[in-house]
Amino acid sequence: MASISIVFLVLSITFVAGRAQPNEPSRVRLGTSLTYPTSWPSPSHRFAFGFYPQGSGFAVGIWLVGMDTNITVVWTANRDDPPVTSKASLDFTKDGKLVLRTEQGPEQVIASGAKGPASYAVMNDSGNFVLYKNDSKITWQSFDSPTDTILQGQTLVAGAELASSLNEGDHSTGRFHLRMQTDGNLVSYPGNSGDAVSDAYWNTGTSGSGNNPHDFRFDLYLNSTGGLNLVNQSNSATVFIVNNFLISSGESNVNLNNDNNTIYRATLDVDGIFRLYSHTYDENRNVYLLLSTLRYSCDVYGFCGFNSFCTQNADQSNCHCLPGHDFVDPNRRTLGCERNFSEAGCTGGKGNAAFYNISTMENMVWGDIPYFDEIMSKEDCKSSCLEDCNCDAALFYGNSCQKQKFPLRYLRTSSNHTAFLKVGSIPKKPRLPVASDTVVITSKTAMVQIVLETLGFTVFSCVALAIFGRFIFKIRVLRYQRLLKNGNLGLPEELKRATNSFKEELGKGSFGAVYKGTLNQGKKLVAVKRLEKLVEEGEREFRAEMRAIGRTHHRNLVRLLGFCAEDSKRLLVYEYMSNGSLADLLFGAILRPDWTERLRIALDVARGILYLHEECEAPIIHCDIKPQNILMDDCWNAKISDFGLAKFLMPDQTRTFTGARGTRGYVAPEWHKNIPISVKADVYSYGIVLLEIVCCRKNIDLNASAAEEIVLSSWAYKCFAARDLYKLVIGEEVDIMSLEKMVKVGLWCIQEEPALRPSMKSAVLMLEGITEIPVPPCPTTPSM
Template sequence: MALESCLLLLILFLLFVETRTQPNQCDEIHLDSQLSPTSNLLSWLSPSGHFAFGFYPQGNGFAIGIWLIGQPDNTVVWTANRDDPPVSSDATIQFSEEGKLLLRTGQGRYEKLIANVSVSDSASMLDSGNFVLYSSCSIIWQSFDFPTDTILGGQSLTWSQELVSSVSSSNHSSGRFFLWMQTDGNLVAYPRNSAALPNDAYWGSNTDNNVGSNLSLNHQGHLFMNSNKSEPQVHSFASSSYSCENSTTIFRATLDADGIFRLYSHCFESKTSWSVHVEWSALNNQCDVHGFCDFNSYCSGTGTNCECSCYPGFVFNDPNEKFSGCYRNAGESFCAGSKEGRKYHVTRIENLLFERNPYSAQELEEEKCGLSCLEDCHCDVALYMNAKCEKYTFPIRDRAFLYEKLSEIISLTGEFTLQSFSYGELEKATDGFREELAGGSIGAAEITIIGQTYHRNLVRLLGFCFDHSRRFLVYEYLKNGTLADLLFTAERRPVWKERMRIALDIARGILYLHEECVACIIHGNITPQNILMDDSWIAKISDFGLSKLLYPDKVRSSMALLSHSRGHLAPEWQNDALISIKADIYSFGVVLLEIICCRSSIKADVSTEDEMILSRWTYQCFVAGQLDILLKDEHIEYESLERMVKIGLWCVQSDPASRPSIKNVILMLEGSEEIPNPPSLAPVLTTP
């Protein structure tokens, strides 16, 4: 009996030893671990040694990310806080004793969360390329949930997530293009900062929710769309065709810096021998990417060797970065009178195609087409093709590229002209004006200027009807309704990242009206009801019926406006003060707070039944350090929430001089500018 007990104890002891010696992947990186770019330990490796998390060189410093180890160059697949400036060599990554993953710089004087997790007990760099944090061996945060420009095998791009290209292969900050998994199930690629046609996309999967709302890449190199339905359909993009026999193969799908989405395979024969192959490419020609060449430049070439060139009379904004667009090296950039007395000449460019609408088109002989452009103060470019003369005005905001089968081009580019509709045409098109959307008044001079506005974040004015007392404006149709619908009545409100993108869309539209248009325009009625969502859920400002052109004498208020925008109008509208562009800043601030909270500007969902202005309630929460109350049950990184709230509160200051310009607002939204604490809000009257 004693012998049996002894044997039993020995077996249990051996089992215990065996259990303790098994590798525990959720415990590979312990609390109080640290990385430094100047120490021997600058990264944490995955068990296979193929992936690393830590510091990598960028610019004149270091960035934090995950890379696929290779020879001679590593491939960065994920970057933390990618738009922050590079950190210096005294920075450290610390997995603190409290379970926080922190970046510390300046000998510990400044710290920032790398992962939005306050408490964890271990971490690991997995062989999949996923960096994870654990609590009791359960994953509570993972880099796979926050993709930058790449997804790896076993990773998915889910509903409303996006990939944003890097600036270049050596600079992994946010670049010029993004690939968005839209809510309608279509995967679409867009230029990030484009003022192009409403159909802004240059590539799409042409799928819908019946196929699925997830883009997935499996470990066998199969890139496909799928869903979580019981009987999902699958739409395949690509499968690996390259054979990597007797070697490790790792797949990645990346939105590259040139805007093209590609599938790659990495074959590792050994630690010193590896190869990379392009398995699939969404586009074969870089010139097919909208925005590949920026304003006032055009694309030439084929495949991946395309180049950007300036139009005659223009030079590159940055000679070292020829994708950055061009500017006119002399003279004025818009029509300010006759060309008489100025020295202009016609320069010919062969086989150039514009993908945009001219402001004028007529049948003319080739020679007369050039003369017609010289005699027209608005004309910068005349396209002569098939006996038709089309005229354009700078700046070119859309794609232009060399095209082999076109005939000829004369000079340089153009604006959109409004179409005149008859009352009968509009009555028929609207089924007898069955559904009225909006009304207002606007002058002919304002129609002329607004008709020339052309921006991704403005609803496009297509035409007008002047039939005696019956006057109408005709805008493009956007089927996804208003921002108010999305924020206040939708079954599922947009996630935080998407809401912040919408706020930036609106701000960029206002920047165009205030600073980039031919004449400065005060919109005067910025509300969620006047922000429309297009097919790709891009926000566009609408309803210019109340807008005013800002000339040196500015504009005085109109009390009739107050009934349209309760809670959004700046105080100066109510006291007959001079109205400036800062009135739109106030309205934007109110809209931003509504976007943050998903609540109306007047009715705040507070514990009392009293009506409270949203801006004042937000300020009270800010002072009390209780911003979480604004979000109901939504969990957002506090630093991001505080930043957005501070921007909104600065915008709704009673004194117009205290409000930031829209350009500074955009810099703050993008994280490029520090934001001091806003002052207290003065009482604001509202009109019932």
């Protein structure tokens, strides 16, 4: 602890009562209900719990009551749920739960006793809403789950964090968070940054490296006099950290006291800056800014979003786009910028230099991982980026040239740095073109003519489509009649002869083995799957596979040629895939497939899943995406097989309940949580497969050379965060940009929260390089 140059004080906290004791808090009894605009106030009426206006509706939370109708929200329940209507109610049920009931959907539990059923609730003068048991012991309190604020007397425990609000009028989770780390350091990060050291933009500098880790395990505590302290629970020592803050320029004479007419709160504001405020409850009811971790919003990483930088004009922080970029939303400039020009093609790694101009910016730097870092002159750096089709921007410092692709993040001013930005000469087509002139038709004859022509064209199109559909239907009927005539869909005995009594086994699938066979006098190779489980279970899986494959047709899905159902025998006849499975190719082959081949296979699999999710008559969740179920045809095209576990969604469904399915190591976390399953479960499995394609190894490898490499998904994120992606493909020549692209897509796909995972359409667009890929947050390590 001697290495920390901060004075340690003994924790001694007392609450001084400088005025008359308030009335006993009013208890909220079981069976009580609350609707807007009523609320449950604290005894002094300084705090209230209930519904407060947010957007076009209302949210549930706690607020400080100000003058007139002004309120300061200090806590929000289920903050990322959409606002509710004025008809919503809060019910304190007979079983001791606080439940939100709305017209939009099922009831939501706001609070329930973790240490036993609650008997009553109280909105305390501390700003803490508490559920008490019969013995007056706390069973739940809002202080245990802070959102963006801690109040005097409240603790932010080690490992917990505050998350900023989205904006002043929307208290859902915003873009920044403040984490009380277990190493003793209080640190501010941008949201979804992965909490890497390089992403931190403010910290107390109180992390330690002693022999006893508990010496540095602090909690953040705001005491009754407005003092912010790091409290060590193991030895009751306190680090007073007010001096680590900047005194606000508008409040040079800060006076922290324990006046009972003053309430203190520390809030991570929407701009990412942690600030300390005081609220006085005299006749004026003023709010003062006392302390601030940073002076300007421009000092916050990510304040201006991708491809934009911040300038400071007095106390006003302004965001500006890089050359060749426009704001994503001109009304919300902190969301960042996007390119306003079209990209040129790329051949053999060389770009079309005549298509671009170089814009130079002095004293500008950013915080991304360069894919190229070499020693060269400034002019060579500029021309090298211009000619390199992978380069969107280059940073020159000293004698170093670092190349980077868009988007750029954490842009800020820094002396002696020169930025070269590549700007295209052809504008990007607008997303929603607006006609500059409007043609008004006033002639009745012309209007009748237009209506008749439109109607005629519509009728003609319908007739043509009907004829075409009839033609296709007849072709398919004739084809299957021919198959029946030739015996391709014959009885089990005939399929037994076709497979030489099921002699040559190709592999095992879910609920059955697959055998090689021949039809049409040996001219057509097929794969015959024989279900081997119990009759009732096999019947269910058989019908599932028939429903799935029978109504799908895509170049990246294995094609079903026919089936046989007689008594308890269940047989499926597929096209024969001559080159085995992707598992054989990745894990069993002597030579790895080259990088270009792996990228193509990854796209094949993604397009097949995209077809199942979005292009079928009704969405299909495969439920068992893994390398063993991805087969390779004669031309090494990847095709998804084995729909035995598939789950179907009705046309108006987006999720469904179902029993546990899939293979360990590939199943999404929601399978273990007894919550509805959506197509995002397949996205998770695809993310694992994508990382396996990148590294040519299994997700779980107990024989890995190092303990950190056992779980591939966890190791991949560590390599990405440390800028060591080359470790994933040691000994191979790969394109570093496509490697980073595949790893980033894989990490987004395996996020624990399904909402954070991209759709398969988005994944395909990111892999194809059509859309940009933001930096993924750290995923949760999958269960082994």
